[in-house]
Amino acid sequence: MTLADISSLFSAYFNTTPEVTSHAPGRVNLIGEHTDYNQGFVFPVAINFGTEIATAKRDDDIVKVVAVDYDNECASFSLDNIEHQPQPGWLNYVKGVCQVVKAKYPQLGGANLVVTGNVPQGAGLSSSASFEVAIISALTQLYELNIEGIEAALLGQQAENEFVGCSCGIMDQLISALGKHGKAMLLDCRDLSQRFIDLPEDFAIMIINSNVKRGLVDSEYNLRRQQCEAAARKLGVASLRDADTELLEAAKNSLSENEYKRARHIISENARTTAMFDALAKGDMAQVSQLMAESHISMRDDFEITVPPIDFLVEIIQQEIGKTGGVRMTGGGFGGCVVALLPKNLLLGVTKQVEDKYYARTGLKQKVYICTTNQGAFDENT
Secondary structure, three states, X not given: OOHHHHHHHHHHHHOOOOOEEEEEEEEEEOOOOOOHXXXXXXXXXXXXXXXXXXXXXXXXXXXXXXXXXXXXXXXXXXXXXXXXXXXOOOHXXXXXXXXXXXXXXXXXXXXXXXXXXXXXXXXXOOHHHHHHHHHHHHHHHHOOOOOOHHHHHHHHHHHHHHXXXXXXXXXXXXXXXXXXXXXXXXXXXXXXXXXXXXXXXXXXXXXXXXXXXXXXXXXXXXXXXXXXXXXXXXXXXXXXXXXXXXXHHXXXXXXXXXXXXXXXXXXXXXXHHHHHHHHHHHOXXXXXXXXXXXXXXXXXXXXXOOOHHHHHHHHHHHHHHHHHOEEEEEOXXXXXXXXXXXXXXXXXXXXXXXXXXXXXXXXXXXXXXXXXXXXXXXXXXX
16 A cells, blocks of 8 residues: 555545655564574565554544554544553554653654554564554654654664563664665664665565464563573673673583573574675675575574474475575564575576475465565655
């Protein structure tokens, strides 16, 4: 849906034209999984799936929201009395954002909003972060708040951590806010510094949704975070960002088996993520292929967040592309999506192989997305 389309919907629902429209993209992470909350490195790309919002001020403190993707469900709340409620679940993201923004910018007032999006939910492509950043962008414009990209990302993360109840890292919100067209972002999650690298023009980003559904809040995501924090404490470091293989092996006997394996994944994944940036800078796609393959194996064996249908998808695609491109699971795990960075001339062959083999083995029907890169909601060139 275009911003013009959502403006028309807003006019139909509220009998007036919107004052502001906003868009925030979803993302796919090429490498660097579960490293963000360990203050490590991640390597995401903003994609052409996202959230669109149209909004206008109200003359009271009520926030009224129409969710197009939930059968035009309408819900409202007062900025003076924001409470978490089980239903509707989508409204808690709006409430959480409004609460954290209002606390810092008390001039925030009421608003009517129409929201829609096309990021597949529960697939690991950051539908929630896209939603949060789009809301913050809309409110920033509507009330002329002095919010820039990094602050917007931090506010979105705070809303999800403290109000929604999911211990997400900063990557999803930051790439949604500051992504750049044609580029991947190497993000240092400790100091939030970013470096961008061009993706090869003759390559495509293919995302395959396994349709193994999972929800981050209800999954073992939070358990993995706790295990990483426990490992860091036993290693005597502030976070696993500060650990290396030598330290880990020296302290192996003091860690539980799971703590050791989780830490080994994080330490090795950080190294792979920075190496991926360097490999792309040199145009070394064989190295990219190897790094993404090693990342998937580490997620499967050490972090234990893949599932058999995901592993099979990776196997199918890896056999087809060889060392010309890379493939791995992406996202929080326990289902969701596989991402492949591959030459455009292999897209049809890979798609056919997946269609021929995946359903026959798993009984699941995949969904394939060929993505282009996108601008972030707060990128200065947007």
